[in-house]
Amino acid sequence: MTQQIPSTEPELACVRNFRDVGGLPTVDGRRVRQGVLFRSGHLAHATDEDAAFLSGLGLHTIFDFRNAADQRLEGPDVELPGVRNVNLPLSDPADGAEFWKMVRDGHVDQLRGILGDGKAAGRMIASYRTIVRDRTAEHARVLHSLAEDSLPALMHCAAGKDRAGLSVAVTLLAVGVERDAILGDYLESNALHRRYKVRRSSASGEAYSPEIMELLSPLFDARAEYLAAAFETVEEIWGGVDAYLEQGLGLSPETRERLRERLLD
Numbered sequence: 001m002t003q004q005i006p007s008t009e010p011e012l013a014c015v016r017n018f019r020d021v022g023g024l025p026t027v028d029g030r031r032v033r034q035g036v037l038f039r040s041g042h043l044a045h046a047t048d049e050d051a052a053f054l055s056g057l058g059l060h061t062i063f064d065f066r067n068a069a070d071q072r073l074e075g076p077d078v079e080l081p082g083v084r085n086v087n088l089p090l091s092d093p094a095d096g097a098e099f100w101k102m103v104r105d106g107h108v109d110q111l112r113g114i115l116g117d118g119k120a121a122g123r124m125i126a127s128y129r130t131i132v133r134d135r136t137a138e139h140a141r142v143l144h145s146l147a148e149d150s151l152p153a154l155m156h157c158a159a160g161k162d163r164a165g166l167s168v169a170v171t172l173l174a175v176g177v178e179r180d181a182i183l184g185d186y187l188e189s190n191a192l193h194r195r196y197k198v199r200r201s202s203a204s205g206e207a208y209s210p211e212i213m214e215l216l217s218p219l220f221d222a223r224a225e226y227l228a229a230a231f232e233t234v235e236e237i238w239g240g241v242d243a244y245l246e247q248g249l250g251l252s253p254e255t256r257e258r259l260r261e262r263l264l265d
Contacts, residue, residue: 016041017160017194026176041160044075061150065163090163120218125229140249147258161189189222
Protein backbone atom coordinates (compact mmCIF):
# COMPACT_ATOMS: atom_id res chain seq x y z
CA MET A 1 0.00 0.00 0.00
CA THR A 2 1.31 3.46 -0.88
CA GLN A 3 1.96 5.54 2.21
CA GLN A 4 -0.03 8.77 2.20
CA ILE A 5 1.67 12.07 3.00
CA PRO A 6 0.02 13.56 6.12
CA SER A 7 -2.33 16.46 5.56
CA THR A 8 0.18 18.81 7.21
CA GLU A 9 2.72 17.86 4.53
CA PRO A 10 1.02 18.51 1.19
CA GLU A 11 2.91 18.20 -2.03
CA LEU A 12 2.88 21.93 -2.61
CA ALA A 13 3.08 22.81 -6.28
CA CYS A 14 6.14 25.07 -6.18
CA VAL A 15 7.55 24.80 -2.66
CA ARG A 16 9.90 21.85 -2.17
CA ASN A 17 10.67 19.92 0.97
CA PHE A 18 7.91 21.33 3.19
CA ARG A 19 7.11 19.59 6.44
CA ASP A 20 5.95 20.05 10.02
CA VAL A 21 8.68 19.10 12.48
CA GLY A 22 6.06 18.22 15.09
CA GLY A 23 5.90 14.78 16.67
CA LEU A 24 9.63 14.18 17.17
CA PRO A 25 10.43 12.60 20.57
CA THR A 26 12.65 14.12 23.23
CA VAL A 27 15.01 12.21 25.52
CA ASP A 28 12.66 12.80 28.47
CA GLY A 29 9.55 11.43 26.80
CA ARG A 30 7.94 14.59 25.42
CA ARG A 31 7.31 15.45 21.77
CA VAL A 32 7.64 18.49 19.56
CA ARG A 33 4.26 20.16 19.25
CA GLN A 34 2.49 19.97 15.90
CA GLY A 35 1.90 23.21 14.06
CA VAL A 36 4.63 25.36 15.63
CA LEU A 37 7.81 24.65 13.64
CA PHE A 38 7.96 24.03 9.90
CA ARG A 39 10.76 23.72 7.34
CA SER A 40 10.96 23.91 3.56
CA GLY A 41 12.83 25.01 0.49
CA HIS A 42 12.50 28.59 -0.72
CA LEU A 43 9.10 30.24 -1.21
CA ALA A 44 10.03 32.39 -4.20
CA HIS A 45 7.95 30.40 -6.69
CA ALA A 46 4.99 29.60 -4.47
CA THR A 47 1.68 29.52 -6.35
CA ASP A 48 -1.41 31.29 -5.07
CA GLU A 49 -2.61 27.93 -3.72
CA ASP A 50 0.74 27.31 -2.01
CA ALA A 51 0.62 30.77 -0.45
CA ALA A 52 -2.93 30.22 0.75
CA PHE A 53 -1.91 26.98 2.46
CA LEU A 54 1.11 28.64 4.10
CA SER A 55 -1.04 31.58 5.23
CA GLY A 56 -3.39 29.12 6.87
CA LEU A 57 -0.61 27.87 9.16
CA GLY A 58 -0.82 31.04 11.24
CA LEU A 59 2.89 31.74 10.86
CA HIS A 60 4.47 34.49 12.93
CA THR A 61 7.97 34.42 11.38
CA ILE A 62 9.71 33.03 8.31
CA PHE A 63 13.47 32.59 8.68
CA ASP A 64 15.17 32.71 5.26
CA PHE A 65 18.78 31.48 5.40
CA ARG A 66 19.54 32.20 1.73
CA ASN A 67 22.25 34.63 0.72
CA ALA A 68 22.04 37.44 -1.83
CA ALA A 69 23.20 35.18 -4.67
CA ASP A 70 20.40 32.72 -3.90
CA GLN A 71 17.84 35.49 -3.90
CA ARG A 72 19.10 36.88 -7.20
CA LEU A 73 18.86 33.41 -8.72
CA GLU A 74 15.47 32.39 -7.33
CA GLY A 75 13.83 35.66 -6.35
CA PRO A 76 12.46 36.89 -3.02
CA ASP A 77 9.95 34.89 -1.02
CA VAL A 78 6.30 35.53 -1.72
CA GLU A 79 4.86 37.84 0.89
CA LEU A 80 2.35 36.33 3.27
CA PRO A 81 0.02 38.82 4.99
CA GLY A 82 0.92 39.49 8.61
CA VAL A 83 4.04 37.30 8.59
CA ARG A 84 7.44 38.66 9.61
CA ASN A 85 10.28 37.75 7.21
CA VAL A 86 13.78 37.51 8.68
CA ASN A 87 16.73 37.01 6.34
CA LEU A 88 19.77 35.50 8.08
CA PRO A 89 22.23 34.41 5.38
CA LEU A 90 24.24 31.31 6.26
CA SER A 91 27.17 29.77 4.42
CA ASP A 92 26.14 27.86 1.32
CA PRO A 93 27.79 24.43 0.89
CA ALA A 94 28.23 25.29 -2.78
CA ASP A 95 28.95 28.98 -2.26
CA GLY A 96 30.73 30.84 -5.01
CA ALA A 97 29.50 31.95 -8.41
CA GLU A 98 32.29 30.13 -10.25
CA PHE A 99 31.54 26.86 -8.50
CA TRP A 100 27.83 27.03 -9.29
CA LYS A 101 28.61 27.97 -12.89
CA MET A 102 30.69 24.80 -13.12
CA VAL A 103 27.82 22.76 -11.67
CA ARG A 104 25.43 24.21 -14.24
CA ASP A 105 27.71 24.27 -17.27
CA GLY A 106 30.73 22.04 -16.62
CA HIS A 107 31.61 19.10 -18.83
CA VAL A 108 32.17 15.72 -17.26
CA ASP A 109 35.96 16.08 -17.22
CA GLN A 110 35.70 19.40 -15.38
CA LEU A 111 33.22 17.99 -12.90
CA ARG A 112 35.46 15.00 -12.22
CA GLY A 113 38.22 17.44 -11.30
CA ILE A 114 36.22 19.48 -8.78
CA LEU A 115 33.79 16.86 -7.46
CA GLY A 116 35.32 13.42 -8.02
CA ASP A 117 37.26 11.25 -5.57
CA GLY A 118 35.21 12.41 -2.59
CA LYS A 119 35.77 16.13 -3.19
CA ALA A 120 32.04 16.94 -3.36
CA ALA A 121 31.23 15.18 -0.08
CA GLY A 122 34.32 16.75 1.48
CA ARG A 123 33.07 20.18 0.48
CA MET A 124 29.72 19.49 2.11
CA ILE A 125 31.30 18.22 5.34
CA ALA A 126 33.58 21.27 5.53
CA SER A 127 30.61 23.58 5.01
CA TYR A 128 28.57 21.98 7.79
CA ARG A 129 31.51 22.36 10.14
CA THR A 130 31.91 26.00 9.11
CA ILE A 131 28.24 26.82 9.71
CA VAL A 132 28.35 25.37 13.22
CA ARG A 133 31.64 27.05 14.06
CA ASP A 134 31.14 30.47 12.50
CA ARG A 135 27.39 31.11 12.53
CA THR A 136 26.71 31.07 16.24
CA ALA A 137 25.33 34.64 16.18
CA GLU A 138 22.71 33.72 13.59
CA HIS A 139 21.64 30.54 15.39
CA ALA A 140 21.55 32.40 18.68
CA ARG A 141 19.22 34.98 17.16
CA VAL A 142 16.90 32.30 15.85
CA LEU A 143 16.66 30.44 19.16
CA HIS A 144 16.19 33.58 21.25
CA SER A 145 13.47 34.71 18.82
CA LEU A 146 11.69 31.36 19.09
CA ALA A 147 11.82 31.57 22.87
CA GLU A 148 10.26 35.04 22.81
CA ASP A 149 7.61 35.62 20.14
CA SER A 150 8.35 34.01 16.78
CA LEU A 151 6.17 30.90 16.76
CA PRO A 152 4.73 29.41 14.66
CA ALA A 153 7.83 29.65 12.50
CA LEU A 154 9.04 28.36 9.15
CA MET A 155 12.76 27.89 8.44
CA HIS A 156 14.01 27.61 4.89
CA CYS A 157 17.00 28.06 2.61
CA ALA A 158 17.15 27.19 -1.10
CA ALA A 159 16.54 23.44 -1.01
CA GLY A 160 15.54 23.26 2.66
CA LYS A 161 18.24 20.66 3.22
CA ASP A 162 21.55 22.09 4.48
CA ARG A 163 21.25 25.54 6.03
CA ALA A 164 17.64 25.05 7.12
CA GLY A 165 18.46 21.46 8.05
CA LEU A 166 21.25 22.52 10.37
CA SER A 167 19.19 25.34 11.90
CA VAL A 168 16.31 22.95 12.60
CA ALA A 169 18.78 20.43 14.06
CA VAL A 170 20.23 23.06 16.40
CA THR A 171 16.72 24.03 17.51
CA LEU A 172 15.84 20.40 18.18
CA LEU A 173 19.07 19.89 20.13
CA ALA A 174 18.17 22.86 22.29
CA VAL A 175 14.86 21.32 23.39
CA GLY A 176 16.29 17.83 23.92
CA VAL A 177 15.04 15.90 20.88
CA GLU A 178 16.65 12.48 20.51
CA ARG A 179 19.66 12.44 18.16
CA ASP A 180 18.23 9.59 16.09
CA ALA A 181 15.01 11.57 15.61
CA ILE A 182 16.94 14.67 14.54
CA LEU A 183 18.85 12.58 11.99
CA GLY A 184 15.66 10.94 10.76
CA ASP A 185 14.00 14.29 10.15
CA TYR A 186 17.12 15.58 8.38
CA LEU A 187 17.25 12.55 6.06
CA GLU A 188 13.60 13.08 5.06
CA SER A 189 14.96 15.67 2.60
CA ASN A 190 16.03 12.73 0.42
CA ALA A 191 12.43 11.71 -0.28
CA LEU A 192 11.71 11.95 -4.00
CA HIS A 193 8.91 14.51 -3.64
CA ARG A 194 11.13 16.71 -1.46
CA ARG A 195 14.42 16.73 -3.34
CA TYR A 196 15.83 19.84 -4.97
CA LYS A 197 15.66 19.53 -8.74
CA VAL A 198 19.10 19.67 -10.34
CA ARG A 199 19.13 22.23 -13.13
CA ARG A 200 21.83 22.40 -15.77
CA SER A 201 22.16 24.91 -18.59
CA SER A 202 21.84 22.31 -21.33
CA ALA A 203 18.78 20.10 -21.63
CA SER A 204 20.71 17.46 -23.56
CA GLY A 205 20.95 13.92 -22.31
CA GLU A 206 24.71 14.30 -21.98
CA ALA A 207 24.25 17.16 -19.50
CA TYR A 208 22.33 14.77 -17.24
CA SER A 209 24.35 11.63 -17.90
CA PRO A 210 24.56 9.02 -15.12
CA GLU A 211 28.17 9.94 -14.39
CA ILE A 212 27.41 13.64 -14.13
CA MET A 213 24.43 13.02 -11.86
CA GLU A 214 26.58 10.78 -9.66
CA LEU A 215 29.25 13.46 -9.43
CA LEU A 216 26.62 16.07 -8.47
CA SER A 217 24.67 13.89 -6.06
CA PRO A 218 26.71 14.66 -2.91
CA LEU A 219 25.73 18.32 -3.29
CA PHE A 220 22.02 17.51 -3.38
CA ASP A 221 21.88 14.62 -0.90
CA ALA A 222 21.17 14.78 2.80
CA ARG A 223 23.78 12.42 4.24
CA ALA A 224 24.21 11.23 7.80
CA GLU A 225 27.95 11.95 7.58
CA TYR A 226 27.23 15.65 6.98
CA LEU A 227 25.12 16.06 10.11
CA ALA A 228 27.56 13.91 12.07
CA ALA A 229 30.34 16.34 11.11
CA ALA A 230 28.29 19.21 12.54
CA PHE A 231 27.72 17.35 15.81
CA GLU A 232 31.41 16.41 15.97
CA THR A 233 32.32 20.08 15.60
CA VAL A 234 30.13 20.92 18.59
CA GLU A 235 32.01 18.32 20.64
CA GLU A 236 35.44 19.41 19.41
CA ILE A 237 34.97 23.13 20.02
CA TRP A 238 32.63 23.30 23.02
CA GLY A 239 32.93 19.85 24.56
CA GLY A 240 29.23 19.05 24.32
CA VAL A 241 25.75 20.30 23.47
CA ASP A 242 25.06 22.03 26.79
CA ALA A 243 28.26 24.09 26.57
CA TYR A 244 27.58 24.87 22.90
CA LEU A 245 24.12 26.17 23.72
CA GLU A 246 25.24 28.15 26.75
CA GLN A 247 28.64 29.45 25.65
CA GLY A 248 28.33 29.39 21.86
CA LEU A 249 24.71 30.53 21.53
CA GLY A 250 24.25 32.35 24.83
CA LEU A 251 21.19 30.36 25.88
CA SER A 252 20.54 30.53 29.59
CA PRO A 253 18.74 27.65 31.34
CA GLU A 254 15.71 29.93 31.57
CA THR A 255 15.71 30.58 27.83
CA ARG A 256 16.04 26.87 27.07
CA GLU A 257 13.11 26.18 29.36
CA ARG A 258 11.00 28.80 27.58
CA LEU A 259 11.90 27.13 24.29
CA ARG A 260 10.77 23.78 25.65
CA GLU A 261 7.51 25.24 26.92
CA ARG A 262 6.77 26.80 23.54
CA LEU A 263 7.91 23.94 21.29
CA LEU A 264 7.02 20.80 23.25
CA ASP A 265 3.81 19.08 24.31
